[in-house]
Amino acid sequence: xxxxxxxxxxxxxxxxxxxxxxxxxxxxxxxxxxxxxxxxxxxxxxxxxxxxxxxxxxxxxxxxxxxxxxxxxxxxxxxxxxxxxxxxxxxxxxxxxxxxxxxxxxxxxxxxxxxxxxxxxxxxxxxxxxxxxxxxxxxxxxx
Numbered sequence: 001x002x003x004x005x006x007x008x009x010x011x012x013x014x015x016x017x018x019x020x021x022x023x024x025x026x027x028x029x030x031x032x033x034x035x036x037x038x039x040x041x042x043x044x045x046x047x048x049x050x051x052x053x054x055x056x057x058x059x060x061x062x063x064x065x066x067x068x069x070x071x072x073x074x075x076x077x078x079x080x081x082x083x084x085x086x087x088x089x090x091x092x093x094x095x096x097x098x099x100x101x102x103x104x105x106x107x108x109x110x111x112x113x114x115x116x117x118x119x120x121x122x123x124x125x126x127x128x129x130x131x132x133x134x135x136x137x138x139x140x141x142x143x
Contacts, residue, residue: 006036012047020052 011033018025022033037044 006032008036008040008043008047011036011044015047015051016054018051019055020048020050021055022048 006029014025014029014033022030022037025033033044037048
């Protein structure tokens, strides 16, 4: 159910969107629309009349039928354009793959450099700590 009060503008919007039959309107709007129509019968009937006229025109119009020849031409054109675009798309994908590979290599290099630096720093810290404690045995600390 709609928690908002229905006004003429909203009623007209719904009539334009969903037609002149309240049964086709969203369920949450129907009760408020019926209450508005009961309170304002002339304005509601005018909006519904216009919507019914539009509905009648739409229902009376002929549905366009697409010929199989047109369908086949459109599909052939799409296929031809896709095949024409494939080389440049493949080049773009290759360049993107090279970029990802370069980023991965850079990550490995940075990781290796940082981890070896951290290992050296840890060994140096351990050697200094051992020396400060008094018994310096560098073979024990440095391996």
